[in-house]
Amino acid sequence: MKLVLLGPPGAGKGTQAQHLVSSVGLVYLASGDILRAERASGTELADQVAGFMDAGRLVPDEIIIEVILNRLPDATLGWLLDGFPRTVRQAVSLEKALIDTGKGGIDGVVEIRVSDAVCIQRISGRRLCPVCNRVYHTHASPPAEPGRCDDDGTALTQRTDDHAEVVKERLRAYHETADPLASYYRDRGLLQAIDGDRDAETVKMAVMNAVAAIRSGDISSQAQLGGR
């Protein structure tokens, strides 16, 4: 199965992806993680993308499209894309690349909808393990020992683009492209919208229901904005 996860910054895409990847067995590609890894290793790409990311702006289509399409897994593997595509141009490029390489189309798109106020609240409490990338929240999902990863004991960190001013810009950038992108997938009968403004366990169930509907090819039977 080939899936795409959409949603604003802090909606819970990474959180839900962790569950989905382990329960459905998909290769996980997160555009933000790929860009951050490139920056950490100081590649040529790092210089090109750093300014955009630090300002909360989208990396230009011509850069991100090449980065992601070069990393698409083999056609035989199922995968989950988180954070790509983010514009209609990216979506068209993805569709074309899949057709051109005989990898078939994507099977479905799950959009996690959350209000800006909740996104801001979630991002302000987000903490990450820099080693295993596990995501925590200081209140909603704290680690057993404050400030330490449950899995490997590493000190948790905050993302450099998680500061209030940058988050506002990331939300603004998101809203500029989100509606046309959702329409693009809705028009193709691929979109499942989930109300993400609920606790992580409830959202997880809704996402799993959406994926089950995608798997059975029965997207229209799922209540839009529900999957309850």
Ligand code: AP5
């Ligand atoms: P990226 O890394 O993709 O960031 P994002 O889309 O802004 O999303 P986040 O990772 O911030 O949020 P999330 O939805 O994964 O939330 P999470 O699960 O962590 O992109 C970063 C930058 O890279 C962009 O700004 C851009 O510059 C560039 N970029 C990336 N892709 C690009 C593209 N395609 N085109 C152009 N530029 C691109 O959850 C957040 C917090 O909430 C956590 O603490 C979590 O524990 C908590 N939480 C989650 N769910 C719940 C819940 N249901 N209830 C309570 N708390 C919850």
